[in-house]
Amino acid sequence: MKFWVLKKKTIGNILLGLTALIAVVIVFVAPPIKQDESYHQFSDQVMLFGIPNFLNVVSNVPFLVVGVMGLLRLSSIVSASKVQYLLFFLGVALVAFGSGYYHLHPSNSTLVWDRLPMTIAFMALFSIVISEFVNEALGRKLLLPLLIVGLLSIVYWLVFNDLKVYVLVQFYPIVAILISLIFFQSSYTLKWGYWLLVLAYIVAKVFEHFDAATHQLFGWLSGHTLKHISAAAGIYLLLLTYQKRKAISNKL
Secondary structure, eight states: OHHHHHHHHHHHHHHHHHHHHHHHHHHHHSOOOOOOGGGGOOSOOOOBTTBTTHHHHHTTHHHHHHHHHHHHTHHHHOSSOOHHHHHHHHHHHHHHHHHHHHHHSOSHHHHHHHHHHHHHHHHHHHHHHIIIIIOHHHHHHHHHHHHHHHHHHHHHHHHHOOOHHHHHHHHHHHHHHHHHHHHSOOSBSOTHHHHHHHHHHHHHHHHHHTHHHHHHHHSSOOHHHHHHHHHHHHHHHHHHHHHHOOBOTTOO
């Protein structure tokens, strides 16, 4: 059993390194990815109570709620270093303000404030998963470099109108998290909280892609509104498992 666990870890380490290398190569060889101006044309543009794009704006409130809940419950989530978790839930809470502000007046200039807190949350979560599944010290050491890379991806997009690095920052952590879930043993029980988060993320991206079709189907709820709700729900489910899990002392 121990041999199989060690073999899985070896495969996992190889896959993490290989996918990271592939991702970096793609960034260098792929053509620039321009920000499509039509991205800002969401299906639901209804104004209510004097608020433009009302549902796309207020559907960000769940991010604030779950982010604040996480910040208030840090002591019940982890007993050791809390910086990674603090930044994760802080980033989630700030998404409510950044995304809410963007949806008031969707444009490239306001989109920056949507993507900044999301990048903080993504990078902090990535470092958490590395700490819990791969190597605790490595995850903590990677936190600052990951945050810097995430912020630089925003700068690169603004300066060169190229989303390649930002796409890498958003999607590679998902791939790395999946590899970690499959090939590494967690330091805690209830790792299925991360599976629920990944599933919620996938559902959110599907809703985002079918924004108009979802709006036509439901009549008043657009895909983008449901994207916000789905993503926040996934984070809430992760928070619940954080509070109920226990440390595994015999992790290899």
